[in-house]
Amino acid sequence: MTTQTIDPSLRHQRREQALMTLLAAPAVLVIVALVVIPVGWLAAQSIYDNGFTLEHYRRIFTEEVYWRSFALTFRIALMVTLLTLLLGYPVAYAAAHAKRPWNVLILACVMLPFWTSVLVRAYAWLVLLQRTGVANQLLERFGLITEPLAMVHNELGTVIATVHILLPFMVLPLYSTMQKIPRELMLAGASLGGGPLYSFLRIFLPLSLPGVVAGLTLVFVLTLGFYITPELLGGGRTVMISMVVSRNVELYAQWGAASAVGVVLLVCVLAIFAAVGRIIPLDKMLGQK
Amino acid sequence: MANIGGERVEIRSASKHYGSVRALDDVSLDIAPQEFVSLLGPSGSGKTTLLGILGGFIQPSGGSVHLGGRDVTYTPPHKRDIGIVFQNYALFPHMSVGENVAFPLRARRLPKSTYAEKVRGALAMVDLAGYEERGIGQLSGGQRQRVALARAMIFEPRLILMDEPLSALDKQLRENMQIELRQLHKRLGATIIYVTHDQREALTMSDRVAILKDGKLVQIDRPERLHDHPANAFVASFIGEATLLPVERVGSDSVSLAGTVLKSARPIAPNGELVLAIQTEKLLIEDGSGSPERNRLEARVTDVVFQGESLRVFLALDDGTPLSLRQPSHYEAARRIPPVGGRLALSLHPQDTIIVPKAGA
Amino acid sequence: MAKSLNFRTASVAAGFFLAMLGSAMAAEQIMFVSQGGAYQKAQTIAILDPSAKKLGITINQDSVPDAWPIMRSQVASGKPTWDVVDVATNFCLRGGEQGIVEKLDFSKIPNAAAMPAEYRSDYSVAYEFYSSVLGYNLKKFPDAASAPKSWADFWDVKKFSGRRSLRNHPLATLEAALMADGVAPDKLYPLDVERAFKKLEEIKPNITVWWTSGAQSAQLLNDGEVDMVMAWNGRISALTKEGAKVTYTYNQGILQSTSLCVLKGAPNLPTAIKFLNEAVDPVHQANLPLHIDYGPANPKAYDTKVISEARVKELPSAPENAKVQALMSYAWWTSPAGEAAEKRWLQFMQK
Ligand SMILES: Nc1ncnc2c1ncn2[C@@H]1O[C@H](COP(=O)(O)OP(=O)(O)OP(=O)(O)O)[C@@H](O)[C@H]1O
């Protein structure tokens, strides 16, 4: 009797599963075509050069050039990440607490850079920061400096522009996390005797941490792959790993040499996501509830 | 936890305006130490606003707030020492039960060695002994409510504010908690101001109930006074299960309801439109046993609804004016109700004949 | 049965027709690849269109900024679609070494055979010349007498104050460093790499920007971001034409070239060779500098009188200018020593 009543629902479930699989098939195909195949090809290239070879990897792990670039890239990523957090946290806080038209306005200002290309923004920073740029001219006019400051064509310029470009990736996850923190919690904190700073540190900050971790991870990972900004604003000295990839294409004229660097970078990124994923789930990190 | 006594609360002409909206309009309240006062009113009447002004989260547009004789109008919330239980508890989700309850101690930088003892005491008081390590997510609604209570009381505030603290609980739990809250109040002796939508809850728990409407204080009184001496038709309609019927003034102590003259033992306002407020339980089926001065009416039965312990009988006067009364559902009482369409003689004692001004309905 | 027979006849007929069409078209067209932009437009007018007309062929064009990796993968695939590539000469030479580029039979390219030996190799024919020169801001150095005139001046930060920029690439930069250290322009090769890098270390703290693109080098000089720069002559003369107060000297410039080479297994090899000969024809070559600030690769172009006297003076490959410059040896740069020097560059930049 009981088996008879259960059977139809089970069959129904199975049919639904089959339907789901069918519906998901195009998406899976797209992912295979756009992600799996290129990445697989990349990996294959990195170990194949007229036969199996680990030569490209040997070079990465033995030549100082790579170590220096990886170190520099990670250092810049770290600086950029911390600066975006420092700048982005108050902005996200303001947006999460502002009333209706203002929060939209704040977010729109943050998103504005998305509507111009990275290239245009890099040139805009050049115009602002170079020796004869707007910033230096103003500083000089107000007598704050006598010699123009070297704000661009170095690591500083790269960091400034990268922070600007990646700020939205910090602000958005922070904002979406902060928005979900009930207002009463801070009121409760105050009513229970917590001063504004104490309540912030003990209540708001810990509850916003998932957003912080998400923002840190996104910005860090994105910085690792930056190319145009350091190329244009780094003055040639700021050799990030993406530039080594491009140089390898030119120098060794083999995709393999570049692919290997790409694969190592990809492994780094996946490792970071895996490590962070243990703290907060990935879907949460990318903004959904 | 010992009886720590309550705070005297005085609110003087407090107002709060949001643009043209008067969320609170010139409200004055005097609340004695250890009193349990409920704020009752329809949605949007300003209850939360008043509570916010007391808690210090909302700056009043005018007026002042005094606690124990001290003007605290401009004192920030964290310096007011008021325990607040929020509508949805506002427990800190990233802290355990113990950490939540210890928050006020920590915020006040009290000696760490005292935490454990105090937390244990506070949790025991709300029947949650041993729950220190639990996460907030592992608690039922009632348990959360109690944690919020323990947290609001652990620092022994002399004033506790509660904003619809039981609204999220089911009926059973709610009634249990109402009793527990009353007992706690007796034991602690703190002044409690309690916001609720539920008139029954307000009447059963409070020493006094303040009725708010459109940001104004309409009446503040003991529950039975509210019931028997509503200040106007609005209060009468809000409290109990009253039918409001327009009446004409006939004399200083009598009115006419659709031609029938009714006497009232209570003073009747000398002018303005009047309404008769008949509470369902006060309208009786005439059986010849009532006192001689009783008012008598006749009506037709239009419907009878079984409601468990009682029956609600819907009636209509000859001119169609609707009325209703309540009969216990035991056989003797139910037997007296004629079938639908049948006529019924009714009586209403002048003491229960409540005539109020229509203004404010 | 009948059906399949019909089908076979039809396909045979179609195949035959296509083969006819294919061979007819193959005899008439080539795929030519250059670097795009104003440069490719100029050569289309000066060289490609006239050559196509004269030879009666169709020249299809493609352009990529960085052809070398694609050349490699095309040849590796076994079915290249490009025929002739205009690319920095070192890539032609490297292509020759690696079997990516056809060896040329100069008996079929008489125009090239008549050019100086150092302008061609077994695998390539020089196509046009440009020069890495010392450019500077006229506002900073208004007086020709006290302006920097040599790489030694560029390196002399005491006598010539101002901010400097070099290319973020070893080619020409190592040559400049050696000239700054006193090596004569015609005694550069084989480069003393050790000495060059040592000299570069010396100037490194005073280099504001190591530029990566030609546009960037021009922008740096134009905006006053730097006062002195090693840049390509065409970039600086373009600024001058727009009215910028900048100039340059050919003295100790490093004369560089792009060359034409033919991909190994090019689909239209015979037509490609015919085109190669036509492309370095003195008259076509003389037309090029009328449209862009690059010099002809065939010196005979200067005898055609197509180029005005005044214009000749501005061109990097003009005999008068070539005399004071160093001619880059692409053979050295494609040698193991040259490739090692190129790999060492990044290491130098990172320190
Ligand atoms: N921040 C605000 N801005 C504008 N109007 C407000 C604001 N807060 C409250 N109000 C208005 O003030 C009035 C009183 O609101 P309040 O929250 O005090 O009502 P309430 O009695 O608590 O209602 P409820 O029972 O629904 O909680 C309402 O009309 C409300 O719309």
Ligand SMILES: [Mg+2]
């Ligand atoms: Mg409310």
